[in-house]
Amino acid sequence: MTDPKGASLYAASTSADVTRSTEEDPLVDGPLISADALHSAIRREFQTIPTPCPAALLSLLHMVYVALSICVAVECELELGRAEECGSVLGVVKGQSVIVFGKVCLWVLVLFFGECVQHHHSRARSRGYLRFYRQTQGLQRLPLTVHSAGNVLLLVVLAARLKPLLSISMILGILGLELVVALLCLLLYTVRVMQFNRDRAMPDVSQEEISHTYSNTSLPTETGFREGSSLEEVVEKQADLIEYLKQHNTLLSKRLLNLTAQH
Incomplete structure (x- = not known):
């Protein structure tokens, strides 16, 4: 004999799954933005040194x-x-x-x-x-x-x-x-x-990402400590990269929203 209370709980969970899937489907099935589009958008914003x-x-x-x-x-x-x-x-x-x-x-x-x-x-x-x-x-x-x-x-x-x-x-x-x-x-x-x-x-980080993507061998980055480099120089590079990545993420977020709206 079927429990009516259990059946109602199952139906509610099923409807919730269906509602959740319909909400998430547009995000999954939406147009994907390629990395090349983002890189080209950043490249267009290159600022020369006058x-x-x-x-x-x-x-x-x-x-x-x-x-x-x-x-x-x-x-x-x-x-x-x-x-x-x-x-x-x-x-x-x-x-x-x-x-x-x-x-x-x-x-x-x-x-x-x-x-x-x-x-x-x-x-x-x-x-x-x-x-x-x-x-x-x-x-x-x-x-x-x-x-x-x-x-x-x-x-x-x-x-x-x-x-x-x-x-x-x-x-x-x-x-x-x-x-x-x-x-x-x-x-x-x-x-x-x-x-x-x-x-x-493009900025150094973007160039390293592209070189790692298209290269067969994984090359070491400039952020780690390597022989012949001083600890002060490594710390300075890491601080610069952290500061840049904050601005880089903000720019990528804005570009994602703009390109998503265009598609």
């Missing part, structure tokens, strides 16, 4: 400064030109002082350029481009280091109180050497950044 133009402008200003310094030194300090016109233009200020003042202004511009570069590279680092950030970390500081070293040498020459001809010759030599080294540094930096902007690569 520092090559400021680097070119800074190089141009540096060359103009050195050219004007040579003119001031020849015309006013060495008195090989029109000394009277120099006196009327500069007044009581000596030509050597004008060169030093210009060097200070140029150093301030280099300082601002370094802060701008650091800002944009830190943003690229937060977007997951850790390898690029570390490859250009030394190049970011080089222009300011070169100009600061040039300032130190100028101070040494001025403090030595050498003969005017020797002093101005050494100052022009320091400015010329500084110009060559600074232009090489900025040129190398500009090439690296322009290549990065042209490649429009």
Whole structure:
């Protein structure tokens, strides 16, 4: 004899299963979003680093400064030109002082350029481009280091109180050497950044995921400790990756919702 209470419980559980399956079926049978679609959406949002133009402008200003310094030194300090016109233009200020003042202004511009570069590279680092950030970390500081070293040498020459001809010759030599080294540094930096902007690569984590997906052998990632790497560097990399993955997951969630709505 069948228990009516048991039958009613069975019917209720059956109806609940049917209701649950009908609620879950649209999610299961819905359009699946491929990883390529998500990667292409992220790739379209690639943000370039806009520092090559400021680097070119800074190089141009540096060359103009050195050219004007040579003119001031020849015309006013060495008195090989029109000394009277120099006196009327500069007044009581000596030509050597004008060169030093210009060097200070140029150093301030280099300082601002370094802060701008650091800002944009830190943003690229937060977007997951850790390898690029570390490859250009030394190049970011080089222009300011070169100009600061040039300032130190100028101070040494001025403090030595050498003969005017020797002093101005050494100052022009320091400015010329500084110009060559600074232009090489900025040129190398500009090439690296322009290549990065042209490649429009995906973040490091996405590149590793793709390489592991299509490679036959499992390669070690950059997040673990390996021989020859310091513990501080590994911890820094892990912190960067954790911060990036938080933003990466947020972006993927938004893209999933948008692409699901489109399908």
